[in-house]
Amino acid sequence: MSEYAKPLPRITELNEPHWEGAKRGEFLVQRCTACGHIWFPPSPNCSDCLSEDYEWTALSGTGTVYSFIVYHQGWLAGYRDELPYNVAIIELDEGVRFINNLVGVDNDAIEVGMRVEVVFEEVAADVVVPRFRPAAS
Amino acid sequence: MSLADSVLGKVCIVGVGATPQGSLPDHSADGIAIWALREALADSGLSKEDLDGLIVQPSFGGQGDIKEIGHRLGVEPRVGSNLSHHGAVIQYAAMLIASGMAEVVACVYGTNQRTNRNRFGSSVYHLGGNFDDVYGLSNPGAVAAFNYRRRMHDFGATEEQLGAVAVAQARAAALNPLAVYRQPLSLDDYLDTRYVIAPLRLVDFCMVNDGGFAMILTSPERAADLPVQPVTIVGMGAQSSFLELEHPNSMYHPSQLPNAELLWGASGLGPEDIDALYVQESYTPNVLSALENYGFCEFGTAQDWIQSGRIELDGDLPVNPHGGQNRMTYMVGWHNTFDAVKQLRGEAEEPERQLAGLETVLCTFSTGHWQSTWSLIYRGGA
Ligand SMILES: [Zn+2]
Numbered sequence: 001m002s003e004y005a006k007p008l009p010r011i012t013e014l015n016e017p018h019w020e021g022a023k024r025g026e027f028l029v030q031r032c033t034a035c036g037h038i039w040f041p042p043s044p045n046c047s048d049c050l051s052e053d054y055e056w057t058a059l060s061g062t063g064t065v066y067s068f069i070v071y072h073q074g075w076l077a078g079y080r081d082e083l084p085y086n087v088a089i090i091e092l093d094e095g096v097r098f099i100n101n102l103v104g105v106d107n108d109a110i111e112v113g114m115r116v117e118v119v120f121e122e123v124a125a126d127v128v129v130p131r132f133r134p135a136a137s
Numbered sequence: 138m139s140l141a142d143s144v145l146g147k148v149c150i151v152g153v154g155a156t157p158q159g160s161l162p163d164h165s166a167d168g169i170a171i172w173a174l175r176e177a178l179a180d181s182g183l184s185k186e187d188l189d190g191l192i193v194q195p196s197f198g199g200q201g202d203i204k205e206i207g208h209r210l211g212v213e214p215r216v217g218s219n220l221s222h223h224g225a226v227i228q229y230a231a232m233l234i235a236s237g238m239a240e241v242v243a244c245v246y247g248t249n250q251r252t253n254r255n256r257f258g259s260s261v262y263h264l265g266g267n268f269d270d271v272y273g274l275s276n277p278g279a280v281a282a283f284n285y286r287r288r289m290h291d292f293g294a295t296e297e298q299l300g301a302v303a304v305a306q307a308r309a310a311a312l313n314p315l316a317v318y319r320q321p322l323s324l325d326d327y328l329d330t331r332y333v334i335a336p337l338r339l340v341d342f343c344m345v346n347d348g349g350f351a352m353i354l355t356s357p358e359r360a361a362d363l364p365v366q367p368v369t370i371v372g373m374g375a376q377s378s379f380l381e382l383e384h385p386n387s388m389y390h391p392s393q394l395p396n397a398e399l400l401w402g403a404s405g406l407g408p409e410d411i412d413a414l415y416v417q418e419s420y421t422p423n424v425l426s427a428l429e430n431y432g433f434c435e436f437g438t439a440q441d442w443i444q445s446g447r448i449e450l451d452g453d454l455p456v457n458p459h460g461g462q463n464r465m466t467y468m469v470g471w472h473n474t475f476d477a478v479k480q481l482r483g484e485a486e487e488p489e490r491q492l493a494g495l496e497t498v499l500c501t502f503s504t505g506h507w508q509s510t511w512s513l514i515y516r517g518g519a
Contacts, residue, residue, distance in 0.1 A: 007270040015266040039383070041268040047383070067290075067388060069282040070335040071273065079273040084335070087274050089283060089382060097382040099262070099272050112290035129271060 004123040006078030015042045017056045022128040026058040027118050029096060040096045061118030062135060063092035070107050086110060090132055104133035140373055140403040148231040149360040149367035150515070152181025152353035153478045158466035159317045161347040162252045166200035170247025171209055173349035181353040182364045183241060188353075189215040190233050190242030192226045194469070197255045201247060215239050223417070223470035224375070224502030224511025230354045231370055240355060246471045247349030255345065262381050262506065277505040278342050281420030282334040287388040288425070289336065294440035296336050300327035302421035302456075303340045303463060305449045310460025312450070312490040315472075317346050318464045341421040343462035350471035352478070368478045371497070372404030372514025379508055390423065392503070392510040393430035400512050401432070406497070408432040411514070413455045413480065413492055414448075415473035415500040419462055424448070427501055428456075431512075455492055470502040474513075481517035 009019050018040075021028035031038045032046035033053045045052045068088035074080030086107050091097045102110055103119065115135040123129050154176025156169050164172070170193065178184060191214045195201040203219045216239050220226045223246065230242040262269065262280075269275070288294040307322035322340060330338040360367040376396035378384060384391045401407050408431055416427040425439035433454060434442040448456035459465045459476040466472050477498045485491035501512040 006273065007267060009271055010267045012266055015268075042266060047380075067283040067287040069279055069286060069337075070332070072332040072335060075275040076270055076273055084332075085273055087272055087279065097387070099269055099274050101272050112287060 022130050025120050027061045028056045030054040031057040040098050059092050059094050065114045066091040068110050101131050103131045144235040147235045148370045150478050151355050151360045151363050151365050151367050152177040153475045154351040156349045158348035159346050166196050166247050166249045169349035170245045173351040174245050177351035177353050187241045188243050190239035191217045192244050194246045196248035197250050198253050242354045245351045249347045251346045278334050278420050280506050281422040282337045284388050285336050285422040292437040298440040300324045301443045302424045303327050306461040306464045309458050310464030312487050313460050314486045316460045316465040343419045343467040348466050350475045366482045368481045368515050371516045372400050374400035375511045377509040390426040390507050396510045397431045410497050411499045412495045413498045417470040417502040473500045
């Protein structure tokens with residue numbers, strides 16, 4: 001396997017549980033223990049009730065493609081070498097939306113609304129990045 | 138107290154100034170800003186000693202700070218401040234004048250972002266950590282590309298349909314002496330243009346260039362003593378939306394719809410009263426969202442509505458009749474107010490470019506990622 005040249009996660013105190021969860025095959029997001037709101041990517045407080053008390057909870061890892069784009073020009077190391085590449089907004093079944101990539105599918109075959117599931121890619125030693133692939137129906 | 142009682146009809150633009158647009162390698166950003174202000178003062182018949190307000194929008198790269206601009210101008214205004222977006226600058230100036238806190242306010246912007254080779258935002262959404270670049274997300278145009286892809290899914294929009302925006306703006310720019318790119322663009326040319334972030338092509342993106350603009354605002358009473366035909370603010374509104382992807386309507390510019398309600402409600406006007414529309418588009422899909430959110434057409438239909446020259450100079454609703462940020466100049470909205478004033482005064486530089494029968498114009502401004510929107514309606518005369 002050639003060396004992974006794309007940007008790696010910048011681990012912070014705030015987001016570390018998400019990346020640690022990925023190593024165990026779990027897609028972890030924050031859940032407010034005061035009001036139950038869930039959110040991702042990480043933020044220090046609940047944007048619904050402003051509580052700073054939250055726990056990390058594993059989501060289903062299944063959802064749909066909310067929208068997607070295909071880069072034909074690259075600004076980022078690693079990705080520049082893989083043009084054209086896709087970036088998608090994933091909407092998990094629990095409702096959270098975030099940025100990710102689709103793997104195991106041609107860019108021409110991606111559709112808005114398509115069912116997807118998380119896959120955990122070990123991209124470097126001790127670094128696991130969750131990505132999404134078409135769901136096995 | 139309502140907006141109609143406090144501000145609307147009580148503030149005029151009485152001077153506008155522009156530098157050449159494009160590449161100004163011999164000028165600093167601050168020098169360009171001051172150049173634009175000299176032009177605006179000359180246009181208004183006022184002098185710098187008349188200013189009791191000076192509002193500056195800093196440019197990308199950290200230039201254009203009020204302390205630097207104010208010092209170089211050698212002025213002692215009652216109010217001197219930075220503000221980060223053009224729509225906020227104009228609205229703050231209007232409120233200063235309407236409240237009596239200041240009487241003559243200059244608004245100034247200059248940038249040498251092209252000469253400086255400024256690189257634009259890798260960060261698109263507000264994310265805790267680098268959950269963007271890990272996944273290859275960069276360039277603010279991604280927001281508009283996600284939007285148009287979703288429109289293609291939701292409403293059957295096509296890439297050909299989107300081309301009508303770039304084609305219309307190219308036609309307008311061809312007649313605009315201030316425009317950086319004046320070559321024609323046919324729909325075939327559009328479709329032959331390379332993708333940058335599909336479904337968006339190179340000509341769907343704003344350019345990066347040098348230039349500056351300035352405006353002088355004052356009260357109608359003071360405007361009456363000046364040699365220039367005033368342009369009056371008759372509508373105004375602002376709205377922010379910080380939920381980003383959490384917003385149910387995140388793909389269709391969520392801050393614009395409530396902004397439109399406030400704007401129409403306070404002004405007593407509606408889309409049928411608007412003769413031309415200026416959208417701070419940055420990316421062509423933003424024109425479609427604005428047409429729908431301000432009620433010029435039904436939600437989900439803008440891609441059909443803009444066809445057959447409807448938004449071109451001689452169409453039902455000219456949109457960005459200066460050529461927009463992908464053909465005229467990337468001046469983060471400042472060029473919109475400049476051109477709206479020139480058009481309302483009947484002073485478009487070339488006769489073919491002058492819009493006929495123009496009375497009322499809507500300008501809408503947004504941050505690059507849509508979090509905040511400001512809109513203004515201008516009418517010719519006091
Ligand atoms: Zn909460």
